[in-house]
Amino acid sequence: MKIFDEYKKPLKHKRVNATAFINIEKDSNAFQGYKVKKIADISFPFTLGKEDVIIDFGDHYTGYLHIAAQGMPGRIPDSPTLINFTFGEMPIEISEKFVPTTQSLSVGWLQNDYKSIAFMPYEGSLERRYSFRYLNLKREDSVYFDVQITDLFIDAVSAVDMEEAIPFSSGNELIDKIDLMCVKTLKECEQDVFEDGPKRDRRLWIGDLRLQALVDYNTFKNIDLIKRCIYLFAHNLNNEGLVAPCVFPDSPPYIDQWIYLDYSLCLVLCLSDYLENTGDEELPAELYEIAMNQIKYAEKAFDRKSAKINAPSFIDHGEYDRCIAALGYFAYTINHAKKLAKKLSKDTEWLDKVYDEVCKALLTYRDEDKGLFVTMEGEISWQSQVWAILSGALTIDESRELLRKTKETDPKIRMSSPFMTHYYLEALFYCDEFDTAVDYIKEYWGAMIDSGFDCCPECFDLRDEMITPYSSAILNSACHAWSCTPSYWIRTYYNKNNI
Amino acid sequence: MKIFDEYKKPLKHKRVNATAFINIEKDSNAFQGYKVKKIADISFPFTLGKEDVIIDFGDHYTGYLHIAAQGMPGRIPDSPTLINFTFGEMPIEISEKFVPTTQSLSVGWLQNDYKSIAFMPYEGSLERRYSFRYLNLKREDSVYFDVQITDLFIDAVSAVDMEEAIPFSSGNELIDKIDLMCVKTLKECEQDVFEDGPKRDRRLWIGDLRLQALVDYNTFKNIDLIKRCIYLFAHNLNNEGLVAPCVFPDSPPYIDQWIYLDYSLCLVLCLSDYLENTGDEELPAELYEIAMNQIKYAEKAFDRKSAKINAPSFIDHGEYDRCIAALGYFAYTINHAKKLAKKLSKDTEWLDKVYDEVCKALLTYRDEDKGLFVTMEGEISWQSQVWAILSGALTIDESRELLRKTKETDPKIRMSSPFMTHYYLEALFYCDEFDTAVDYIKEYWGAMIDSGFDCCPECFDLRDEMITPYSSAILNSACHAWSCTPSYWIRTYYNKNNI
Numbered sequence: 001m002k003i004f005d006e007y008k009k010p011l012k013h014k015r016v017n018a019t020a021f022i023n024i025e026k027d028s029n030a031f032q033g034y035k036v037k038k039i040a041d042i043s044f045p046f047t048l049g050k051e052d053v054i055i056d057f058g059d060h061y062t063g064y065l066h067i068a069a070q071g072m073p074g075r076i077p078d079s080p081t082l083i084n085f086t087f088g089e090m091p092i093e094i095s096e097k098f099v100p101t102t103q104s105l106s107v108g109w110l111q112n113d114y115k116s117i118a119f120m121p122y123e124g125s126l127e128r129r130y131s132f133r134y135l136n137l138k139r140e141d142s143v144y145f146d147v148q149i150t151d152l153f154i155d156a157v158s159a160v161d162m163e164e165a166i167p168f169s170s171g172n173e174l175i176d177k178i179d180l181m182c183v184k185t186l187k188e189c190e191q192d193v194f195e196d197g198p199k200r201d202r203r204l205w206i207g208d209l210r211l212q213a214l215v216d217y218n219t220f221k222n223i224d225l226i227k228r229c230i231y232l233f234a235h236n237l238n239n240e241g242l243v244a245p246c247v248f249p250d251s252p253p254y255i256d257q258w259i260y261l262d263y264s265l266c267l268v269l270c271l272s273d274y275l276e277n278t279g280d281e282e283l284p285a286e287l288y289e290i291a292m293n294q295i296k297y298a299e300k301a302f303d304r305k306s307a308k309i310n311a312p313s314f315i316d317h318g319e320y321d322r323c324i325a326a327l328g329y330f331a332y333t334i335n336h337a338k339k340l341a342k343k344l345s346k347d348t349e350w351l352d353k354v355y356d357e358v359c360k361a362l363l364t365y366r367d368e369d370k371g372l373f374v375t376m377e378g379e380i381s382w383q384s385q386v387w388a389i390l391s392g393a394l395t396i397d398e399s400r401e402l403l404r405k406t407k408e409t410d411p412k413i414r415m416s417s418p419f420m421t422h423y424y425l426e427a428l429f430y431c432d433e434f435d436t437a438v439d440y441i442k443e444y445w446g447a448m449i450d451s452g453f454d455c456c457p458e459c460f461d462l463r464d465e466m467i468t469p470y471s472s473a474i475l476n477s478a479c480h481a482w483s484c485t486p487s488y489w490i491r492t493y494y495n496k497n498n499i
Numbered sequence: 500m501k502i503f504d505e506y507k508k509p510l511k512h513k514r515v516n517a518t519a520f521i522n523i524e525k526d527s528n529a530f531q532g533y534k535v536k537k538i539a540d541i542s543f544p545f546t547l548g549k550e551d552v553i554i555d556f557g558d559h560y561t562g563y564l565h566i567a568a569q570g571m572p573g574r575i576p577d578s579p580t581l582i583n584f585t586f587g588e589m590p591i592e593i594s595e596k597f598v599p600t601t602q603s604l605s606v607g608w609l610q611n612d613y614k615s616i617a618f619m620p621y622e623g624s625l626e627r628r629y630s631f632r633y634l635n636l637k638r639e640d641s642v643y644f645d646v647q648i649t650d651l652f653i654d655a656v657s658a659v660d661m662e663e664a665i666p667f668s669s670g671n672e673l674i675d676k677i678d679l680m681c682v683k684t685l686k687e688c689e690q691d692v693f694e695d696g697p698k699r700d701r702r703l704w705i706g707d708l709r710l711q712a713l714v715d716y717n718t719f720k721n722i723d724l725i726k727r728c729i730y731l732f733a734h735n736l737n738n739e740g741l742v743a744p745c746v747f748p749d750s751p752p753y754i755d756q757w758i759y760l761d762y763s764l765c766l767v768l769c770l771s772d773y774l775e776n777t778g779d780e781e782l783p784a785e786l787y788e789i790a791m792n793q794i795k796y797a798e799k800a801f802d803r804k805s806a807k808i809n810a811p812s813f814i815d816h817g818e819y820d821r822c823i824a825a826l827g828y829f830a831y832t833i834n835h836a837k838k839l840a841k842k843l844s845k846d847t848e849w850l851d852k853v854y855d856e857v858c859k860a861l862l863t864y865r866d867e868d869k870g871l872f873v874t875m876e877g878e879i880s881w882q883s884q885v886w887a888i889l890s891g892a893l894t895i896d897e898s899r900e901l902l903r904k905t906k907e908t909d910p911k912i913r914m915s916s917p918f919m920t921h922y923y924l925e926a927l928f929y930c931d932e933f934d935t936a937v938d939y940i941k942e943y944w945g946a947m948i949d950s951g952f953d954c955c956p957e958c959f960d961l962r963d964e965m966i967t968p969y970s971s972a973i974l975n976s977a978c979h980a981w982s983c984t985p986s987y988w989i990r991t992y993y994n995k996n997n998i
Contacts, residue, residue: 076753078700080607080627100641108579108640114613116627118701119749124626128579128615141607142599201577202617250618254575 004235004253007228008192012161016154018042019058022134024091031451032465032473034091036134045070045148048083048137053149055135060089060454060479061156062131062188062198068151070121075145080118082141087111087132089199089478090452094136096474104471109200114140120147125155131188131198131479133454159190165219168487170494175438178445182487185455186215189481190222193249194229197458197477205246206233206266207314208482211422213270215484217277218491227283230270234287241293243267245314261301261311262326264294265333272336275343285344295337298330299354307361316383316420317459317469320413321375327362328387331355335392359393371405381413382406383420389427400431416467417459418444418483425489434493441486448483456483503734503752506727507691511660515653517541518557521633523590530950531964531972533590535633544569544647547582547636552648554634559588559953559978560655561630561687561697566614567622567650574644579617581640586610586631588698588977589951593635595973603970608699613639619646624654630687630697630978632953658689664718667986669993674937677944681986684954685714688980689721692728692748696957696976704745705732705765706813707981710921712769714983716776717990726782729769733786740792742766744813760800760810761825763793764832771835774842784843794836797829798853806860815882815919816958816968819912820874826861827886830854834891858892870904880912881905882919888926899930915966916958917943917982924988933992940985947982955982 020038027035036056046053048069065085071077088094093111100107111130137149165183170176189195193204194212213226232247236255244255245263268291271284284291301311313326334355341348365384367374373388374380385406389399415421421444428437447462458480461467468476519537526534535555545552547568564584570576587593592610599606610629636648664682669675688694692703693711712725731746735754743754744762767790770783783790800810812825833854840847864883866873872883884905888898914920920943927936946961957979960966967975 071753076747076755078747079605082607104641106578106641106643108581108615113615116607116612118627119747121749127623128617142603142605144605248575248577248618250620254570256575 002235004228004231007224007231009159009224011157011159011191013063014156014158014161016057016061016063016156018055018135018152020056021046022054022056024054024095024134026095032090032092034095036091036452042152044152045150047072047146048139048149049146050139050143053137054094055137055152057133057135057154060131060133060184060188061154062129062158062191062479063154063156064129065126065135066124066151066153066155067115067149068121068123069117069147069149072146072148077120077145077147079144080116080141081120081139081147082114082116084138084140085113085115085126086136086138087113087130088134088136089132089455091134093474094134098472098474101471105200105475109475111199121150123151129157129198131477157191158187159192159225160187160220160222162187166221166491168491168494170490174442174446175490175494177449178441179487179490181445181449181454182215182456182484183219185479185484186212186219186481186487188455188479189484190216190220190225193232193247194225194481196246196482197480199477199479200475201246203246204229204232204249206243206263206270207245207260207419209233210266210269210273211419211485211488212481213273213277214488215481217273218488223278226274230267230274230283230287233267233270234290237290240297241290242297243290243294259311260314261298261309262313262315262329265298265330267291267294268333268337268340272340275340281344284340288340288344288346291340292337295334295351295354298333302330302354302358302361304357304361307364315387317416318413320381320383321377321379322383323375324362324365324373324384325381325387327358327365328384328389328391328393331358331362331391331393332387334358359391362388362391362393370409371401372409372411373402379413380409380411382411382415382424383413385411386415386420386424386427389430390423396431399427400433403427403431403433416461416469418456418480418485422482422485425485429489429493437489437493441489445486453478455479456481458483501734503727503730506723506730508658508723510656510658510690512562513655513657513660515556515560515562515655517554517634517651519555520545521553521555523553523594523633525594531589531591533594535590535951541651543651544649546571546645547638547648548645549638549642552636553593554636554651556632556634556653559630559632559683559687560653561628561657561690561978562653562655563628564625564634565623565650565652565654566648567620568616569620569647569649571645571647576619576644576646578643579615579640580619580638580646581613581615583637583639584612584614584625585635585637586612586629587633587635588631588954590633592973593633597971597973600970604699604974608974610698620649622650628656628697630976656690657686658691658724659686659719659721661686665720665990667990667993669989673941673945674989674993676948677940678986678989680944680948680953681714681955681983682718684978684983685711685718685980685986687954687978688983689715689719689724692731692746693724693980695745695981696979698976698978699974700745702745703728703731703748705742705762705769706744706759706918708732709765709768709772710918710984710987711980712772712776713987714980716772717987722777725773729766729773729782729786732766732769733789736789739796740789741796742789742793758810759813760797760808761812761814761828764797764829766790766793767832767836767839771839774839780843783839787839787843787845790839791836794833794850794853797832801829801853801857801860803856803860806863814886816915817912819880819882820876820878821882822874823861823864823872823883824880824886826857826864827883827888827890827892830857830861830890830892831886833857858890861887861890861892869908870900871908871910872901878912879908879910881910881914881923882912884910885914885919885923885926888929889922895930898926899932902926902930902932915960915968917955917979917984921981921984924984928988928992936988936992940988944985952977954978955980957982
């Protein structure tokens with residue numbers, strides 16, 4: 001057995017019953033234009049005929065749909081019943097048809113399935129796992145007869161139970177609600193690996209893993225799963241010895257050859273966090289060389305003359321120049337590498353040298369007049385400022401001033417993912433801007449709750465309900481673990497500062 | 500356990516591999532306008548991308564499709580692969596879209612299914628059983644990548660193996676081919692019950708059962724299945740104690756309340772045939788009263804004055820007056836009842852009396868001038884003449900003359916189902932018209948083979964390739980056991996007469 005599979009454990013299964021019949025109504029005042037209206041509590045059996053039936057399971061779940069059906073009393077179904085299932089994390093997925101474009105993600109991601117039932121009474125499950133709260137049932141046969149649905153439940157799966165999370169209460173109702181949403185999000189994404197989101201990719205991305213692990217250390221403490229995932233990256237390097245941005249975890253695990261350099265470097269952060277949170281030196285020591293090789297690769301790609309790193313980085317969704325952010329991220333990683341090296345009694349001299357060179361390059365982008373970091377082409381982004389702060393190249397006072405100036409200027413290129421927002425929060429906490437950070441969490445994540453999300457979404461913009469990195473918000477993941485780090489910040493700082 | 504389930508046995512499973520890649524081409528000279536053209540032998544893995552792939556399994560099978568798939572070498576499928584499966588017993592089912600009308604059978608009967616594969620490598624089956632030789636594979640995701648199909652086979656099921664059939668050779672190549680097609684058809688329909696056809700209803704119809712049992716006594720001798728099916732009818736009577744036309748066999752067995760009187764009477768034929776073929780008196784004695792009750796009900800529905808039976812009968816597909824055929828069928832049944840009663844030492848006097856009355860009523864339809872049986876409204880059908888002969892109300896010479904006259908006149912209302920054709924053959928054999936019967940079998944069933952059928956179809960007309968009792972020939976069953984009785988006739992008469 002491969003070492004990463006030694007840490008794989010059976011998932012926990014939980015029966016989740018359907019709770020209510022609902023309508024989804026168009027409402028221009030509702031989030032994304034759709035409002036959920038409860039019709040009645042679920043009671044069995046219920047009739048499925050010519051009219052669609054929409055079901056609410058009361059919360060977001062990840063699992064396998066189980067259905068039982070029979071004919072109406074005194075009338076046997078004398079031809080097969082073809083049922084179409086449309087699953088939705090959000091009402092828009094039930095109500096709007098997806099129109100694929102050549103730019104869009106594959107329509108294979110739509111949570112849409114069929115079951116052809118030749119004989120009743122019937123009882124069975126859908127083979128594919130879905131991630132949803134809402135379910136639309138539609139007959140696609142000729143509906144010459146009604147049928148009765150006698151049972152409908154989710155065999156919900158996760159590596160953890162909500163009850164296992166370390167209890168936490170801040171005393172503030174909104175903060176506690178946000179914490180609950182974040183913990184639930186992490187729970188839904190903890191499966192055989194830390195999935196980015198259970199609706200779509202269901203893959204292990206290292207950028208996401210780092211954030212998920214940070215929250216997990218403070219909630220479920222599922223250390224085995226963290227180890228499994230770190231090993232999955234470390235033991236599946238690409239042809240150049242680089243950590244892949246993501247692992248397709250199914251056996252055999254598979255990686256592509258393309259990279260995001262920030263994601264490759266992220267292994268350093270994972271090991272540093274792991275050591276800090278578990279005190280276990282064995283794993284970081286074992287994988288130390290692999291982690292350092294990521295820095296060595298980045299150093300080679302780092303062109304001191306042009307002050308650029310010649311390799312692609314993710315940083316955040318969107319179209320903008322990542323050169324400043326990439327340098328800041330590199331410096332931030334080296335800082336963590338130095339911490340790790342010291343704890344493991346390894347040489348740090350070479351790291352100090354690279355760190356200084358990277359910071360020097362980064363500072364060439366500092367525009368003293370504007371008080372901001374600006375690219376050669378004059379581009380100013382939130383991402384550049386945040387990563388300039390996190391690089392550690394500035395003093396705390398300079399950092400705080402840069403934060404102030406950024407907020408004042410409010411550059412048009414804004415952070416678009418909650419993933420990037422995590423690092424903005426880190427910048428705020430780094431500058432001791434506790435109140436600003438907490439207010440930001442309340443405003444941004446509080447708005448998610450107000451919008452009807454049960455879990456933290458993949459992308460969220462207070463100013464644009466239909467924001468999507470794809471061609472349609474229907475494809476967005478409404479349960480995405482890179483958005484669940486408020487639980488990390490809240491639990492760390494409320495505990496530390498006893499706010 | 501119910502007695503009918505005591506005779507239920509596990510099905511036999513057989514792995515059947517895909518044999519060839521084919522094209523189905525439009526060809527006005529081909530049967531139903533479509534010609535199968537082989538492209539190549541199957542070899543694994545094969546690619547499934549933007550283009551549909553059509554597979555030939557080399558023969559007709561009934562079972563569960565099994566598929567295995569993986570990504571192309573060096574390219575993992577990074578979104579789910581949605582595959583649409585269209586199954587066809589005949590090429591037209593693959594090539595033409597079905598347009599449902601309000602008159603048509605439910606579109607639920609179409610052999611069309613989906614599988615959404617989230618991760619590869621994948622291996623699995625479709626849940627619903629299908630009946631087919633041809634399979635069209637179509638990608639319904641965005642097809643951003645090709646996949647490889649690494650295995651594709653049918654887990655074919657039947658209560659019997661072809662190898663179990665009693666060997667038979669007539670010395671005539673065409674007759675042997677027809678016999679093989681018939682035995683194969685019966686094999687495909689022998690499942691947990693004698694199904695009418697594995698593609699559609701999959702139900703136990705007693706009119707079909709009688710013919711299937713006749714063939715089975717001469718081929719597989721699956722007596723347990725025959726007993727199971729007879730019990731299923733006898734132990735699931737309707738509210739008036741009548742045998743239902745069909746039983747939905749799944750637990751619990753279900754019957755509708757409507758009847759076809761000829762089908763209710765058919766229990767008498769099943770018991771009579773059973774006794775004759777097995778020599779076992781126990782089952783017929785046990786169910787004797789139930790069988791006689793069908794005759795008593797028919798007697799009550801028989802209006803001597805109007806010479807009509809006031810109850811619906813099936814007789815054959817089509818729109819025509821069934822009054823003469825229904826009387827002929829009733830008389831035919833009473834004849835079998837008398838034979839059964841004698842063997843079981845029961846009273847036959849009352850049967851003699853009813854028989855004479857029914858024959859008397861039947862003969863009122865005899866038109867001496869025309870030499871045919873004609874309804875009050877002057878309607879002349881093949882069905883009326885055949886059942887007048889089988890009633891036994893005429894002498895053999897009269898019957899032979901009626902047959903001659905019928906052929907000469909060729910009434911416009913023709914037999915439309917091979918089920919009815921079976922009774923036409925019986926009339927021929929009854930009149931000792933061996934050569935005519937054998938020629939008819941060669942012509943009619945030979946034409947089925949020439950048309951590309953692997954099994955005997957539900958309906959077949961030499962003059963109308965698109966004949967259907969439904970709204971589209973796509974819904975026809977191309978494997979229907981009521982059409983497989985040539986094996987009964989051939990095996991009985993070739994053996995008896997040593998032709």
